[in-house]
Structures are given as C-alpha cells and as structure tokens.
C-alpha cells in the first residue's frame with residue numbers, strides 16, 4: 086500500500102470511494118489481519134482524514150450503509166469507537182491533564198535513570214531484539230501510520246513486556262501518528278494497560294500475532310501473564326459542557342484542526358464574512374504531522390473561502406475585526422486550549438452521541454441508531 090497521505094478533503098473522499106466496496110462483510114472478516122506495510126491494509130486508513138474531519142463520521146457511515154446496509158455494522162461500530170473516546174474525554178477531561186503530567190514525569194525519570202532510558206531508547210529506535218516490535222517502531226516513524234491490531238500489540242509489549250511507562254508510549258505515538266488524537270490515543274493506551282476498563286488489560290500473545298500477521302512474526306519472550314496496571318484515583322465524570330446556540334447575522338468563522346469541514350457546520354442563519362485558521366499541533370508532533378496539519382488547514386481555508394465567498398486565511402491580530410467569532414466545538418486537547426473566547430457550536434453527531442459516552446462503549450453502541458436517526462449527513 087502507498088502510505089503517503091495527501092491531507093485534503095478531495096483525497097479523503099477519493100480514499101473513501103476506493104474502500105467503500107469492502108466496508109461490508111469483507112471488512113468484518115479481514116480487519117484483524119495486518120498484512121504488513123507493503124500490502125494494501127485490511128482496514129480503510131481513513132483515520133488521518135477523520136481525525137481532522139476533512140471527511141466526517143456521518144459521511145463515511147452513510148457511504149458504508151448505502152453500499153452494504155446492515156452488513157456494514159462492524160465498520161460502523163468501529164467509527165463509533167472514535168466518537169466514544171471523544172465523548173468520554175469530554176466528560177472526563179482530567180485524563181488529558183493527567184496524561185500530560187505523566188509524560189513530564191516519565192521524561193524526568195528517563196533523565197534520572199540510565200537503565201530505563203536505555204530500554205526506552207531501544208524501544209523507540211527499534212532495537213529491542215523483538216523483531217516484530219522493532220519493525221513496527223520503525224514503521225511508525227517512517228510511515229506515520231499503523232494498523233489497529235498492531236497498535237494493540239505494540240502498546241501491550243511496551244507496557245507489559247518492556248515495562249515502560251504507558252504515557253511515554255502514548256507520547257511516542259502522538260509524535261509520529263498522522264491520525265494522532267488526544268482522545269483515541271490516550272484512552273486506547275489506557276484501555277490496553279487496564280486503566281480504562283479497570284482491571285481488564287490487553288495482553289499481546291505470540292499465537293495471536295503469528296495468526297494475524299499471516300506468519301510473518303512469531304515473537305518469543307512476551308510476558309503473557311502480566312497483571313493489569315492500576316491507579317489510585319478514578320477520573321471524575323463531569324457534565325458535558327453546553328455548546329452555544331447557533332448565532333444570527335454576520336460572523337467570523339474560526340477553523341481549527343479538529344474540524345475542517347466548515348461547509349457542513351450547523352451555523353443556523355449566520356452569514357460568514359471572514360474565515361480564520363488556527364493550527365494547534367498535538368504536543369511533540371514531528372515535522373510530518375505538523376506538515377499534515379498545515380496542509381489540511383490550507384485545504385479547509387481554500388474550501389471555506391470559496392463556499393462562503395469571503396476572505397479566508399490563517400489568523401493574524403485583529404483578523405475578525407468587530408465580528409463575533411464562531412467556531413466548531415473543539416474537543417479536549419490543544420485546539421480547545423488555543424481557542425480564544427468565542428461562540429462554540431456542536432455538530433448534531435456529537436451532541437447526540439457524547440451524552441451516551443460517559444461509561445463503557447456498550448452504552449454508546451446501544452444508542453447508535455438514535456445518533457444516526459437524529460443526524461442527516463449534510464449537517465453532521
């Protein structure tokens with residue numbers, strides 16, 4: 086597979102068109118296998134586009150349903166894992182702050198402890214001697230993308246066999262992944278560790294790796310009996326913050342990299358007279374991730390300028406003049422931290438789904454039809 090991602094909406098839609106024919110039974114049957122970086126992936130590789138909403142969840146779900154009906158159920162439920170993690174972090178925001186603190190603490194431990202530092206360096210440079218893990222570490226750095234099952238194996242080996250701090254592994258992913266996302270990444274690492282569903286961890290097993298890499302790897306020495314991690318404090322559930330009502334009259338629209346399809350934002354009767362772009366990268370993002378964010382923003386600004394028929398550029402001082410500033414809701418993470426005070430509107434998809442994402446995934450899974458009924462793809 087060509088693992089070069091062009092971060093434009095047109096490229097995202099083209100990729101969606103390519104993969105749609107296999108989003109039914111083929112996806113469900115094949116998605117667990119990782120055929121390796123040189124083959125076409127068994128999943129869609131739409132994540133860099135969905136992460137920035139160059140294409141929306143509603144669009145990919147609609148395409149899958151249209152082509153396959155109920156046979157697309159597995160794919161649709163995977164898309165809802167993204168929605169679930171987003172909603173869970175919105176209602177447990179201290180998890181992100183704790184993660185950032187744990188990364189800083191982990192880095193301090195690396196500086197102070199040469200044994201830990203050497204294990205860490207061998208892990209991120211692909212020199213542990215565990216062949217599959219070493220190849221995956223290099224693939225991540227070279228390609229900026231990894232198959233889901235491989236992410237599970239990699240993070241599990243990182244935590245339970247190499248015994249490295251989970252937050253440093255999550256930070257390694259966030260530095261290089263082109264879909265690196267505060268919610269999906271942090272909560273997936275916590276899920277593997279046994280911190281999300283308390284006491285239930287994911288252990289990478291040699292037999293499972295052998296089977297789903299089609300025999301390419303058969304690692305020895307994995308700790309297949311490790312106990313889950315634990316922590317003293319459970320993250321506090323907070324009420325979902327309220328979005329603002331859709332505005333009236335002339336506004337300036339502020340785009341951020343968590344939502345780059347301004348054409349489908351619920352803007353009511355507002356008239357957009359100016360568009361600004363604010364790029365806030367994830368912490369530590371490498372050059373390729375930053376370039377991807379910048380390219381995606383440039384694409385969205387060009388589309389927004391054309392769609393609304395007004396100037397559209399990265400923000401500069403006084404960019405909005407006297408106009409009230411409106412933005413798509415920025416979920417917990419760097420965009421939310423960087424946004425100025427403004428009117429924040431939420432898409433129906435998130436508005437209906439997130440209140441059902443406060444506990445386990447199954448709470449949201451049973452609300453999927455409600456989310457889909459209440460959302461029409463042109464406004465979601």
Ligand SMILES: Cc1cc2nc3c(=O)[nH]c(=O)nc-3n(C[C@H](O)[C@H](O)[C@H](O)COP(=O)(O)OP(=O)(O)OC[C@H]3O[C@@H](n4cnc5c(N)ncnc54)[C@H](O)[C@@H]3O)c2cc1C
Pocket residue numbers: 116126128129130131132133135136163164165166167168170231232233234236237240258262264265266267269270271273274277
């Ligand atoms: C340790 C670890 C870290 C991860 N970090 C990220 C991350 O930073 N960003 C990210 O988008 N995903 C992350 N994931 C989830 C998942 O691995 C990727 O979303 C998926 O591999 C993307 O490939 P795809 O587009 O081919 O997925 P497909 O299987 O084609 O699924 C379609 C879309 O559904 C969503 N999705 C599918 N599976 C999941 C899942 N398990 N969790 C959340 N969303 C999902 C993604 O938006 C994906 O693009 C992580 C998983 C693990 C185990």
